Amino acid sequence: MFFNKNKKIKRLSVLIFVILASANLFAQVGIGTTDPQSTLDINGSPSIASEVDGLLPPRLLRSELIAKTGYGAHQMGIIIYVSDLSGATNTQTRNVTEVGFYYFNGNMWGKMGSNNSSGDIKSGIQLTDHDGWIRLDGRAKATLTVTQQVQATALGIGSLLPNADNAYLSQNGAALGSVSGSNNRSIARSQLPLFTLGGSTNTEGDHADLDIIGSYSAGGNTDTNINVNDWAVIRSVGTIGDHDHVITTDNLNNTGSQQTLDITPVSLSVNRFIYLEN
Structure with missing residues (x-):
């Protein structure tokens, strides 16, 4: 048994030596191919149904990733798969909010496949902040994380987030992120149709x-x-001769005060979010 174990170790050492030697000699390594076309070229077996092709990166619980302290500038570009969301995040793992693939940028872990940029706006029926998306509800900027505050400040957002309630997106030349205008309008008399109300009684000749x-x-x-x-x-x-009798009419607006006109169209109720990272 001792002999067999040493034999396996010896074979493994030889294999590692061959791979390393090939890498040093050719600067390219091929797995499943004798003609590698890149630093590491892996060919699968697509024609063999029983064989599973693909790369399997290290799989860690989030709590295990949080506990690790060895990641630094030299590990930039490392890829792992986080299989659950256990543990409270720290600085390096604050963006690890979903199960999936993550890469290390030298300072913190980032979600792979995300095309979001700070300042992006989206609509959604989510009720609260999620995955770096912050609801535009007029709250104080100071309630956000430090990173989000920095991003918001860089975008020109002041002490309060914009409040997007009952607001519509518009490229109108105003300050970016500002909320302006109103959904109500008052019609002035000068904006009424050019129409004069009046009249007279019927004319009956001399009477x-x-x-x-x-x-x-x-x-x-x-x-x-x-x-x-x-x-x-x-x-x-x-007899006073042929004449008309003058009549009077009520004011067009008989309520005593002019009411505003609601110009809000039929709409789908959603929340607005801005991407400020985590």
């Missing part, structure tokens, strides 16, 4: 108008208003 002298109610009171069931004394004022 006599009557003048009310007084009216008598059942109680014996006298006034100039004729009510139902009153008696009235009238007199003719004579």
Whole structure:
């Protein structure tokens, strides 16, 4: 048994020596090929269904990655796969918020496959911050992480995040990230249609108008208003010729005050987020 173990070790050492020697001699290593076309060229076996092709990087729990202290500038470019999200993140692992592939940039771990840039805006039905996306809800910038505050400041955001409630995206020449305008409008009189209201009674030619002298109610009171069931004394004022009777109309707005006009269109309710990293 001791002999067999030493024999395996010897074979492994020879194999490692051959690989290293090939790397030193040719500066290129081929696995599954005798004609490597890069520093490391690996050919699989796509025609053999029983063989599994692919590269399998180190798989770590997030808590295991957090506990490691050896990563520095010399490890820039290392790739690993984080298989769970155990443990509380530290400075190097603060971007490790999902299961998946990560690379080390010399200072911290970054998620592979992310095309987001600081300052990107997106809509979503998520309720809270997530994966470096910060909800634009008008909160104080000081409530964010140090990295997010630095990114927000670099983008020109002041002490408060923009509040995107009931706001629409627009490239209008205003300060980037600012919220301006209103969804309500008041129409001034000068903006009403050019239309004059008015009119007159019908014209009936020469006729006599009557003048009310007084009216008598059942109680014996006298006034100039004729009510139902009153008696009235009238007199003719004579023919005054063909004429019109003037009428008056109410103000177009009979509420006493002008109301604002809501110009908000039908919309899908979402939240707005800005990418500020983690």
